[in-house]
Amino acid sequence: MNEEKEVKGGIFFTIGFALLSLVWVFPIILVFINSFKKKVYISRQPFSIPTDNMFVKFENYVNGIEKTGLISAFGTSLFITIFSVIFIIVCTSMAAWYIIRVRNKFTSMFYYLCLFSMIVPFQMVMFTLSKIANMLHLSNPVGIILIYLGFGAGLSVFMFTGFVKSIPLEMEEAAMIDGCTPLQTFFKIVFPVMKPTAVSVAILQAMWIWNDYLLPYLVLDLKKYKTIPIAVQYLKGGYGAVDMGAMMAVLVIAVIPIVIFYLVCQKYIIAGVISGAVKG
Amino acid sequence: MQNSIKKYFPVFLLPTFLAFIIGFIAPFAMGIYLSFCKFTTVTDAQFIGFKNYTKIFSEGDFTHALWYTSAFTVVTVIIINVIAFAIALALTKKIKGRNTFRTVFFMPNLIGGIVLGYIWQLLLNGILLNVGKTLSYSATYGFWGLVILMCWQQIGYMMIIYIAGIQNVPGDIIEAAQVDGVNKWQMLKDIILPMVMPSITVCTFLTLTNSFKLFDQNLALTNGEPSNMSELLALNIYRTFYGRNGWEGVGQAKAVVFFIIVAIIAVAQNKLTRAKEVEQ
Structure with a gap:
């Protein structure tokens, strides 16, 4: 339907959806940023960029991988x-x-x-x-x-x-x-x-x-x-406070392969979902 | 031909049939039986009739979880379907970048419930930090937290199904309507909506059952806090089973009630929306 005609004010739709897309990926980016932050700062300042003394390189990743x-x-x-x-x-x-x-x-x-x-x-x-x-x-x-x-x-x-x-x-x-x-x-x-x-x-x-x-x-x-x-x-698990640094790192490692897999096989995934839904 | 295939029963059907008995039939039948028993493990079950069932409502936690789950389900089904449909309508028009937007909106669906729960815990607690609270402050915070998470996860999935539905509406019907001079609102209400009714059936069914059966996200995001007030039914049942000694029978009885409610919802929903579908 109306596939060929460009929508009136299409540019506003594009801008609106671009903003919404940013909102959509923001939670994942936030976790990614926090995975490089010293663990005590994660709950206290989740929205700040890890600089200087907050930045811990891959310490959280090493920790998270070891612990789990x-x-x-x-x-x-x-x-x-x-x-x-x-x-x-x-x-x-x-x-x-x-x-x-x-x-x-x-x-x-x-x-x-x-x-x-x-x-x-x-x-x-x-x-x-x-x-x-x-x-x-x-x-x-x-x-x-x-x-x-x-x-x-x-x-x-x-x-x-x-x-x-x-x-x-x-x-x-x-x-x-x-x-x-x-x-x-x-x-x-x-x-x-x-x-x-x-x-x-x-x-x-x-x-x-x-x-x-x-x-x-x-x-x-x-x-x-x-x-x-x-x-x-x-x-x-049961033992006391959660190591937020390790948690962030583990979440990132859990998400990345899925995102890559999705971007590579997107066509099949979406087709699969549609045909599954139609028959389900 | 049928007879020559028939002899191959052990090769074709038997593996699936055996696995189905182990993975579904036997646990299901035993589950029904155990709901009438007192037990701590499968071998020490003693038949006690309906006692487990009368205990279900004795402490009010199941009733609370039932209302909490029902409210959660109604709210998420409406929000997810309305927004997903609106986005689908916009993204079937010619808008620059629409394929990118579709890709972005669908992505959260592939991430598992546990991981999603912790991603959103970080973000929502970070926002609530501004008012000095956390998600576990009250059941209302947990409720809306779960609603937001669920929308983020499911809108893209439903959008994909709606897009497929909208693209299936034959172009000549749209053109004929345009020639007849119907306005945009009439086009949506009288032509597009009835024609995509099959998609609406599928999407309401999926959102209904997904919300009603939600477990992982609930466990990770709020873990029922504060004091089990943000507990959905599935988590309530799980905790009755594994959190309280001697309550296994009640947990199983709750699970049977849960199953019956899900079955009634599924059948009723299907009848209701199928009746509104038009022959294409």
Whole structure:
């Protein structure tokens, strides 16, 4: 609509939105500035630029990384996110295809249970889920992948089945008549067509798993493993005043990779959000 | 073809199905059962009927959290959707730099709730420093702090969905209306709004459930202070579980009530706005 016509007074819109954009990024910039400030000054003078005796170079970063074990938390988060997403994509796309192509009471029941699971808040299952994970020895970065597949299956199955319904049968039938097994048919014919949906699912699940706090906090053995949100919250932990300097540094380290990832993959992220919303 | 695929059940459906049972079905069913039990762990549960449920409202904290959450949800749903829609309307017009603005507004969405909470704690406490107070001074401060944080996080996401909706309005309908001489207000009210109703359905649904189920941001920004007065439902349930010995059953019963409320909201909201959608 009206795409070609420049809006009347467009320059004022541009200026207004530019100001609003500055307001939007200000909180992040503020944290960045404070990450170079001596910790006692952060709560007292959050809006001043760190100069002379306030400036501490990378001291806060060294502190924050040491106190939280942020490097290994970063590795754990990365491992859990990447492998959970891969596992979710492969398993739920196969499940979705099976559900649509083999119509019987069992598959349709499973489908409706998946839909149902999407509206259940995590608090409903948090206690029992963490106990079950413990009993089955899933309290580690490998075991939690299975938990994420189970708890994240709802949305993924829903999005994939929505897409499979629109794929015509002819190609698959031709492939099977030519002697392909269902597995070959799926990976050679069906999965390549599903790619856009797979990207959307991957983006949505990665955003959820990377940022998730409560599930890994309750499921993981915290003496051995921490994710980034757990490491951040750990600074707040029981012992006295929070080291604000370390906190600022840790926040910056937590945000930077996400911003870079966003700027690189922006197109896919936004497309993923839109197609997820339309089907959700 | 269906029969040859059917034999492949163990490969296609079984992994997801098993994970779904471990990650969702079993914890959910056990959660329902445990809400009628007294327990400290899964193995020592004793059936006590509805006693947990009658205890839910005995101390007033759940009722307070329920009202606090409801008020928070209503306020954020209205503000986020109105502002996101307005920005989407402006950024679908030809304005210099609109792609940059979209990128900036969407970005906070990728940052996790815990990290967001601490970013805003720094900024809001810094501002409140001028009047000699902090966020934990009263529940009202915490309330508006959470509202501001939530708007900052969600407006960009909803804006993206609204932009997709507005761009889907067929150009010939707009042109026909312009030829008929409708004014800007009529165009918005009678043509654009009804046509983007599907986006409004999705966005109100997402903002409703996100606000109602909010946990991480609440934990990081106010941690319920002062004395649990800024506690949203999810945090209240979490603390009943893990903060008070012997109250696990009540926590689980609260979680069941929470789930039922979320389910009712989700179904009612869906019926209400779907009824207003027009066939395109």
